[in-house]
Amino acid sequence: xxxxxxxxxxxxxxxxxxxxxxxxxxxxxxxxxxxxxxxxxxxxxxxxxxxxxxxxxxxxxxxxxxxxxxxxxxxxxxxxxxxxxxxxxxxxxxxxxxxxxxxxxxxxxxxxxxxxxxxxxxxxxxxxxxxxxxxxxxxxxxxxxxxxxxxxxxxxxxxxxxxxxxxxxxxxxxxxxxxxxxxxxxxxxxxxxxxxxxxxxxxxxxxxxxxxxxxxxxxxxxxxxxxxxxxxxxxxxxxxxxxxxxxxxxxxxxxxxxxxxxxxxxxxxxxxxxxxxxxxxxxxxxxxxxxxxxxxxxxxxxxxxxxxxxxxxxxxxxxxxxxxxxxxxxxxxxxxxxxxxxxxxxxxxxxxxxxxxxxxxxxxxxxxxxxxxxxxxxxxxxxxxxxxxxxxxxxxxxxxxxxxxxxxxxxxxxxxxxxxxxxxxxxxxxxxxxxxxxxxxxxxxxxxxxxxxxxxxxxxxxxxxxxxxxxxxxxxxxxxxxxxxxxxxxxxxxxxxxxxxxxxxxxxxxxxxxxxxxxxxxxxxxxxxxxxxxxxxxxxxxxxxxxxxxxxxxxxxxxxxxxxxxxxxxxxxxxxxxxxxxxxxxxxxxxxxxxxxxxxxxxxxxxxxxxxxxxxxx
Numbered sequence: 001x002x003x004x005x006x007x008x009x010x011x012x013x014x015x016x017x018x019x020x021x022x023x024x025x026x027x028x029x030x031x032x033x034x035x036x037x038x039x040x041x042x043x044x045x046x047x048x049x050x051x052x053x054x055x056x057x058x059x060x061x062x063x064x065x066x067x068x069x070x071x072x073x074x075x076x077x078x079x080x081x082x083x084x085x086x087x088x089x090x091x092x093x094x095x096x097x098x099x100x101x102x103x104x105x106x107x108x109x110x111x112x113x114x115x116x117x118x119x120x121x122x123x124x125x126x127x128x129x130x131x132x133x134x135x136x137x138x139x140x141x142x143x144x145x146x147x148x149x150x151x152x153x154x155x156x157x158x159x160x161x162x163x164x165x166x167x168x169x170x171x172x173x174x175x176x177x178x179x180x181x182x183x184x185x186x187x188x189x190x191x192x193x194x195x196x197x198x199x200x201x202x203x204x205x206x207x208x209x210x211x212x213x214x215x216x217x218x219x220x221x222x223x224x225x226x227x228x229x230x231x232x233x234x235x236x237x238x239x240x241x242x243x244x245x246x247x248x249x250x251x252x253x254x255x256x257x258x259x260x261x262x263x264x265x266x267x268x269x270x271x272x273x274x275x276x277x278x279x280x281x282x283x284x285x286x287x288x289x290x291x292x293x294x295x296x297x298x299x300x301x302x303x304x305x306x307x308x309x310x311x312x313x314x315x316x317x318x319x320x321x322x323x324x325x326x327x328x329x330x331x332x333x334x335x336x337x338x339x340x341x342x343x344x345x346x347x348x349x350x351x352x353x354x355x356x357x358x359x360x361x362x363x364x365x366x367x368x369x370x371x372x373x374x375x376x377x378x379x380x381x382x383x384x385x386x387x388x389x390x391x392x393x394x395x396x397x398x399x400x401x402x403x404x405x406x407x408x409x410x411x412x413x414x415x416x417x418x419x420x421x422x423x424x425x426x427x428x429x430x431x432x433x434x435x436x437x438x439x440x441x442x443x444x445x446x447x448x449x450x451x452x453x454x455x456x457x458x459x460x461x462x463x464x465x466x467x468x469x470x471x472x473x474x475x476x477x478x479x480x481x482x483x484x485x486x487x488x489x490x491x492x493x494x495x496x497x498x499x500x501x502x503x504x505x506x507x508x509x510x511x512x513x514x515x516x517x518x519x520x521x522x523x524x525x526x527x528x529x530x531x532x533x534x535x536x537x538x539x540x541x542x543x544x545x546x547x548x549x550x551x552x553x554x555x556x557x558x559x560x561x562x563x564x565x566x567x568x569x570x571x572x573x574x575x576x577x578x579x580x581x582x583x584x585x586x587x588x589x590x591x592x593x594x595x596x597x598x599x600x601x602x603x604x605x606x607x608x609x610x611x612x613x614x615x616x617x618x
Contacts, residue, residue, distance in 0.1 A: 253293030264483030405502030428482030
């Protein structure tokens with residue numbers, strides 16, 4: 001992993017030009033690579049119709065792997081506006097057959113791409129294999145840069161921990177990201193090689209066993225290059241073309257903070273870890289630094305929703321280096337007793353000019369389940385050739401499933417299509433499961449199952465390719481997500497050739513805190529236990545509907561408890577067996593009028609306990 005320590009040295013310097021005072025910043029940065037960092041070299045052209053899919057893949061891999069991959073994009077074509085002689089030299093070194101071509105660690109070549117979609121699965125497999133290869137080379141980078149002269153020096157310290165010497169060429173490249181440029185449906189360029197120090201040949205070096213070498217390179221940035229988007233990539237390449245190690249450092253040290261996750265606890269409520277109407281919660285919010293430079297600021301949090309009142313925000317003292325995550329603030333908030341249930345809202349977190357949004361769902365019923373028999377609901381889908389739709393061709397439970405394919409019964413090439421669940425509150429310590437059927441081109445077309453906690457950081461839970469042959473259930477433990485607002489994604493990616501029937505999704509279940517089976521029937525068709533209350537906020541009477549499942553044994557009862565857990569009202573088995581609903585008038589067993597507040601309706605059976613929350617107002 002690449003670790004970073006960053007030190008700013010700021011020197012004030014007056015410049016007598018139109019009475020403007022300019023600060024010359026001498027910025028010193030340090031980066032240390034102590035595991036393999038894969039070097040991806042991309043040969044591309046802005047006129048190339050098949051290059052966008054490769055560029056999208058490099059972008060995604062770089063941001064997902066963060067400190068395990070560096071990318072250099074060369075434009076060797078003389079008709080390309082970003083052409084350079086160094087790019088031509090690197091292309092000749094590898095004898096590339098065409099565009100796009102990517103080399104990974106100088107060891108694996110990937111030729112070809114696609115206009116739409118992405119070749120991410122292809123590249124991902126290569127990089128995973130390279131990361132599994134050990135390396136004996138450690139690399140330490142130090143960069144100093146003056147913002148007025150736009151010049152600097154990068155120093156590479158390269159250590160050989162092997163028992164024998166390592167020989168090769170040491171290369172330095174200046175790359176620029178986020179270049180606004182319209183090409184082939186894309187809006188920007190990343191990883192553009194701007195310069196090689198001193199040239200594309202690098203320097204021949206020999207590092208004895210257990211020894212270290214130190215090399216300096218001076219550099220200057222053109223006035224048209226955005227210095228805040230420039231980085232320096234260093235790599236050591238052997239005579240066989242295999243790259244031993246790579247590293248990267250930014251020239252400017254400006255952190256970029258984004259929301260990463262939170263823990264949710266109740267300071268007043270029923271203690272189940274789920275934010276519900278009428279409760280008070282504490283949110284411990286974590287953030288990640290996605291850029292270079294250490295973040296030491298103080299954040300603020302606000303919400304404009306009248307259903308939530310922030311009582312206090314307590315920024316946490318922190319110093320978050322590049323790629324690191326830490327808790328940045330504690331927020332205490334009260335949720336209105338009359339808040340709609342469920343209710344989706346959002347917090348805004350301000351890192352000092354950088355503002356991020358945090359989705360937040362309030363609900364007494366956590367979890368999510370759908371057997372796909374009630375229409376699209378709050379599902380959504382998007383992406384390249386997004387053919388996701390409800391279909392009756394195949395299903396696990398009658399008679400529908402989500403299908404990524406067209407009406408002819410096949411998916412299209414160059415798919416990158418995602419099916420999204422709505423946001424919901426994750427039940428503590430639950431397992432997420434679903435059923436699926438798939439038939440895809442093996443090892444080329446993939447389905448990915450992912451989860452997002454509102455941060456936009458999609459965590460991959462599983463991936464599938466080829467054919468399963470039948471409906472299969474997948475299950476994933478979801479420890480650590482309890483109380484957070486999350487959503488699920490089923491992402492299907494296909495390459496430019498060969499297709500199959502596709503991917504079907506059915507019976508998605510993220511169990512509720514109120515009982516796993518309360519909303520479904522069992523797979524064998526037998527009745528499940530259910531409980532419902534209406535309305536969720538009442539002043540006169542509450543209608544309680546219920547069904548005791550056919551698999552339940554023993555006597556059942558319905559009880560009302562207040563927010564402290566005290567039993568205030570109950571109906572015996574002899575009463576509830578006579579019908580499937582009862583009416584509660586807000587009185588206790590002694591016929592006394594109960595005060596306004598939060599109450600819990602509990603259906604207890606021989607083997608189950610299901611609970612619904614209601615709010616009594618006076």
